Amino acid sequence: MLRILTNPQSLIDALTQNRVFRSIVRRGLSDTNRNRSLAIFSNFFLHIHPVKVNVSAIRFTRTFYLGGLSAATLFILIVTGVFLMFYYHPSVPRAYDDMKDLQYVVYMGPFLRNLHRWGAHAMVALVLLHMVRVFFAGAYRPPREFNWVIGVVLLLLTILLSYTGYLLPWDQLAFWGVTVGTNMADAVPLMGEQIKFLLLGGTKVNENALLRFYVLHCVLLPLALILMLCVHIWRVRKDGGIYLGDEEKPETEERP
């Protein structure tokens, strides 16, 4: 016992050099390059990374980590979103009452809702900034053309997610913000009215619209976003990691 207190290394050893820990994390704290490689290579979550990376690829000022931070915000939003779902009923006027409960009754309710709200704004901003950064780096060039298109789809999904979530508190801000937006659908030629009807489950923003936006916000759009995000990250890996500039020649003319 005293040995553990006086020597932190032995504490680390005691915690990591046993069968149970090693069955969970197959490599311990990695001291050799071989074990460091295996720490990435043999880990389900970390294998999205290569074992080695270019020094310039991890410099903060190259990417500002905007893509990674967008994904991290998504993670925060999923966690807070699931907690919020425990306290929320997508019906009128229960939805608004639940907001009041979150404000005054639920333990840490305001923090939960605030974190979800500011996280949503942050995600839209981070995704937009990520796109701008990628454009100015020229990273959309072959062979990454289609990954840029997936990125545009991810931006649209992010905005749709934020927008469908905007209605859920069912306050004046939500109601009229969504009314202004869905009125624009009316302007679509030929099928504007049908699109609006499909979106709202009626001709104006009411209980049906709330339920539709809830299902879109909590099920369909997150699933679509996560799926596309997996493809997005997978393609970045297959194209050799983040784009590092002109030295890797695109060689477009050779492709069939």
Add this chain to the structure above:
Amino acid sequence: MTMETPKYLLEADDDARKSPVRLVVVQGERRPAVDAADEAQVMTWPHLMLREAIALVALSLALSLLAIFFDAPLEEIANAQKTPNPAKAPWYFLGLQELLHYYPPLVSGVILPGLVVVALIVIPYFNINLKREAFWQENIKRKLVYFWASILALSVIFLFSSAHPVWPILIPLWVIAGLMMVPAVSPTRTGWRGWLGDRSLAFWVFLWFLLASTALTVIGTFFRGPGWQYTIPWIDGVY
């Protein structure tokens, strides 16, 4: 009775080394980055993982502090009979809502955003973009004619197609036209003028889009009040 050779053959066999027949797949130009790496590399663990951890903690901290000190807005319960003035969409749509002030919904709500999305999707397939050649590299005389014809045409469109000139689009257009002219008037390979001269056409078009949408969003968010009239945020407050 002879057995016909089946059209479809199930490649089953006891010998796993022979069946199914293996081929070597050689992918010519899409090689992993390691092949081309003549740059210094570091181990992902711990160098990248540590940076990711720091970034994640910084983000969580920033968002948590925001959530502790600033409350998410919650107004009274939705009421279809009581229209707030102004009724504003979330901030990322306020650029579009600001455009509604200039154009009918078909133009500002469907055609223009549709064009923007299409433009974003075709960016990597757009020939001028792929090479990313400096705009003023060759054919300068012919390009000058096309350049000014385009700027003039765009200016006329955004000056006269609406009841008011669309200043948030026009002013960025003219700023960019001015910046683009600098390397044409005084060509040099060095300094900031050299940098401007190295930019591609796609760069300028994207910058215009970026400045215009930022201007529209900022105006819609901070400078519009009741009746979508101009307000000064530090005097009248933000609506």
